[in-house]
Amino acid sequence: MIPHDRSSQSMSPLLEIRHLNLDFGTPEGRIHALRNVSLDVAAAEVVGVVGESGSGKSTLAYTVMGLLSENADVTGGEILFDGRDLLKMPAQSRRSLLGDRLSMVFQDPMTALNPVRTIESQMIDIQHHEQKSRSEKRDRAIDMLHRVGIPDPQTRIGAYPHHFSGGMRQRICIAMALLVRPALLIADEPTTALDATLEVQIIHLLKDLQREIGCSVLFVSHHLGAVAELCDRVVVMYAGEVVEQGDVRGIFRNPGHPYTRALLECDPARLKRTTRTLPTISGEVPSLLGLQKGCIFSARCPQAFDRCVQEGPVDYPISAGQTARCHLLEEKRPVSA
Ligand code: ATP
Ligand code: SF4
Ligand code: MG
Numbered sequence: 634m635i636p637h638d639r640s641s642q643s644m645s646p647l648l649e650i651r652h653l654n655l656d657f658g659t660p661e662g663r664i665h666a667l668r669n670v671s672l673d674v675a676a677a678e679v680v681g682v683v684g685e686s687g688s689g690k691s692t693l694a695y696t697v698m699g700l701l702s703e704n705a706d707v708t709g710g711e712i713l714f715d716g717r718d719l720l721k722m723p724a725q726s727r728r729s730l731l732g733d734r735l736s737m738v739f740q741d742p743m744t745a746l747n748p749v750r751t752i753e754s755q756m757i758d759i760q761h762h763e764q765k766s767r768s769e770k771r772d773r774a775i776d777m778l779h780r781v782g783i784p785d786p787q788t789r790i791g792a793y794p795h796h797f798s799g800g801m802r803q804r805i806c807i808a809m810a811l812l813v814r815p816a817l818l819i820a821d822e823p824t825t826a827l828d829a830t831l832e833v834q835i836i837h838l839l840k841d842l843q844r845e846i847g848c849s850v851l852f853v854s855h856h857l858g859a860v861a862e863l864c865d866r867v868v869v870m871y872a873g874e875v876v877e878q879g880d881v882r883g884i885f886r887n888p889g890h891p892y893t894r895a896l897l898e899c900d901p902a903r904l905k906r907t908t909r910t911l912p913t914i915s916g917e918v919p920s921l922l923g924l925q926k927g928c929i930f931s932a933r934c935p936q937a938f939d940r941c942v943q944e945g946p947v948d949y950p951i952s953a954g955q956t957a958r959c960h961l962l963e964e965k966r967p968v969s970a
Contacts, residue, residue: 649713653712654668654708681863684871688870689874690870715816736817739806739823740821820851823852825856839852839863857897857900865880879952888957891930892930919932928941929945
């Protein structure tokens with residue numbers, strides 16, 4: 634059992650993203666990959682980020698981690714973590730947060746694991762912030778491998794990543810990410826490469842460990858079932874914008890944005906009859922090059938009207954904690970910035 638000795642319970646959110654804008658410079662022009670993104674993650678809260686491919690989910694995750702490619706340019710906004718703006722922090726202080734207060738599980742476990750080093754040496758190294766002896770660190774690593782369901786961890790800790798199956802490797806990555814008892818775990822599609830049975834096991838594992846450690850989780854996924862199972866709140870992204878966010882029940886039972894409704898209608902788990910061809914949202918995600926006039930979803934929205942192509946909507950409240958960015962909600966008061 635991992636002690637929950639890092640109490641980050643406080644009134645203000647652990648992570649506050651405010652009006653974040655990010656461009657990628659490309660030979661074709663600037664891609665506006667994040668547009669005025671705001672969201673909160675409270676202490677011990679699990680927040681899911683969903684949206685079609687290209688909506689900016691990974692870009693958001695990597696921006697928080699400070700792991701962006703060189704052509705990325707944050708053009709505005711704040712990322713407050715424990716009240717400090719990560720974007721204004723000196724590189725050294727920011728780096729020291731990684732693998733300590735902040736850790737990440739990637740879609741491909743090999744991104745996080747070094748193929749030419751044993752699991753033991755990698756799991757000991759990741760504890761470099763801890764004032765413990767090597768044998769204590771080894772014992773903690775074995776305990777964590779046991780927790781994530783690696784059989785015979787005493788022996789297997791000496792093996793190399795390629796000695797494990799894909800599912801086992803992802804369990805090891807989760808063990809490594811949680812070994813440091815982060816305040817915030819960011820998981821970018823951690824189950825996408827796994828089959829359905831393994832996915833369910835990993836989701837349950839993540840949920841158990843999150844409760845045990847008491848960390849917050851930002852869980853990026855295109856799998857709505859996994860999000861419903863794991864998350865307290867959901868953020869729906871479309872073409873670089875957060876178009877709706879709210880608690881998981883509200884988003885699934887009472888979606889306010891036409892895009893959220895379309896996403897839910899395409900979810901295989903919600904289809905009333907079995908079908909060979911899964912429905913998809915018709916039309917394509919708009920180009921993110923240049924600035925968009927009007928609502929970002931207008932070209933595909935079944936409810937679009939004249940104003941939608943002229944003017945971008947603001948966020949409107951739907952219920953406590955749930956907001957959506959759509960003109961149809963205008964009779965409700967806009968959410969103040
Ligand atoms: P997926 O579900 O496929 O993982 P995503 O929601 O994670 O998609 P991102 O990978 O964040 O989407 O991409 C958002 C947009 O930014 C896309 O249009 C993508 O092509 C673009 N993009 C991402 N990284 C770069 C980069 N380094 N240079 C240029 N464009 C990029
Ligand atoms: Fe559809 Fe208009 Fe609402 Fe955008 S603002 S989601 S185009 S109805
Ligand atoms: Mg992605």
